[in-house]
Amino acid sequence: MSKELSYTIEEVSQLLKVSKLTIYDLVKKGELPVFRVGRQMRMDAKDLEMYINNNKSSTSPVPVAEPHRNDVKDSLNLVISGQDMVLDILGQHIEKDSSYKTLRSNTGSLSGLISMYNGDSDIVSLHMFDGDTGEYNVPYIKKILVGYPYILLNLVSRKAGLYVKKGNPLDLTNWTDLKQKDLAIINRERGSGARILLDEHLRIHKIPSKNLKGYDNEETNHLSVASAVSAGIADVGVGIEKAAKIVGIDFVPLITERYDLVILKSPKNEQLINIVKRILSSNPFQAEIKALGDYDISQTGSIIYETY
Template identity: 65%
Template sequence: MSNERSYTIEEVSQLLKVSKLTVYDLVKKEELPVFRVGRQMRVDAKDLDDYIKKHKTNQLTRPSPTTGLQQNETEASHSQSIVISGQDMVLDILATQIENHSSYKTLRSFTGSLNSLFSLYNGQCDIVSLHMFDGDSGQYNLPYVKKVLVSDSYLLMNLVLRKAGMYVQKGNPLHITSWKDLKRKSIKMINREKGSGARILLDEQLRIHHISPKDIEGYERVEMNHLSVASSVASGQADVGVGIEKVAKIVGVDFIPLITERYDLVMLKNPQNDSLIKVVTSILTSASFKQKIHSLGDYDVSEMGSIIYETY
């Protein structure tokens, strides 16, 4: 076995000074080879070096017509790769089902809702999961999708419903019960990154309840996923954090449910995506997939596969 160094997607993005989603896009287009170690994708150092050499601006060589034809034939024989963006474990199960029921190969991006939506707009993702609360309408997701995908045709469909709220320490020693409790000076929180659904929910609730982020200790402290937020509360580094019910049970903290959020999927409608939309719709409307997700607990599958909004 070769001892060649390899890099994670995050390390590649840092080396190239681009976003992780740009790297995922290169992988999706088969411009940058990867291999998997469990759920993690890695890139050989030699493959990264070859990619950089190939794209230097002083490269003068061009493929011959025969070489180009052979390359096209080779690429056509490959399965199409798609990028699914979001963090919930349900997406991992969906990715497996897509691969089992089609020729698609799935790549996973663990990026927050808003940034994922922008990546869909820019053509860097194929399936994006969203849970973004709009305080003015009381709706999830659609108000944001309409503003971002203004020039695209798209389909918004439900994946699951789930409880969102606050993680607190076992026994809830500070008796936290509502968003208004965050104003109390004795409470220290841990936040999520900008663009995540949990951060949007918090910021909208603070706006609705006329609470200034400056008055909340720990508001500027950020973790990048639900597990890290819940773990910070469990270890006593914070008293409260915003997240979903499922993770509270995994980590072992108490959970204060405050809202039922709609966790939706959005896909662009175009000729290239017709087959993908059919595959995803078939999976989400199947009784077997609904039962598989229902058996995990803490997920409501009653609206799974229903179309929330569709442009024509």
């Protein structure tokens, strides 16, 4: 098989200088063909080139217009921001139980929350630890979604901690062990929940990030971080338990994090909120999540915080 150049959705959005929402919308309309590698959508370079050529005019170029959020709402497309596989299951249940079509934006928690503030996401998943309060998500939402009414629902709870090599040869058992000399770390991108978790504990324990070898080496998902540890590229990384089991490395649990969903409250979103609440509380959805293992569903569907 010949090697063909392909792009991620994020790379296409950067090339065309439009938002990822625009690209997702074009994909849903069938104007841009994609293929999947696992949970990631990719686009052949030749298909992108064909789309560009088909939208050119002999007199003036036809721009790729940014979709107005009202237009997207009218077409019943939903953008769900986050990376956990539980979101894929949620999207499937939403499509099965309603007329909505779900689009996935694999951005980190903070980036997703900012995209919601800017009107580019409908459901944002969050797992952001605040070191001053020991609370998850609410302190950040209060600061970012200023002026917006919203509801915060629990999706699942899950263990977060350290990815270490088989047998934990460096005997890493807590955050202060990251002070070990010559310890090599692999980090997550800025704005991700795992990056915030690490940075908050470095701050709490007064560990300068500049002292961590590899702190500036970033991956964009839990599996890539776990794989880097497995391959010996790094000694340690921060992430969730599920990825460690998939990759086959050891995991040191340090905290139970609450993984929540935030949705803005508006007349247009009233139906969406009711649908999501119903799905999260349903036996079929919870049974499907429980079967995955490593997820706590004791609070799933509960209202964590709500403004009016």
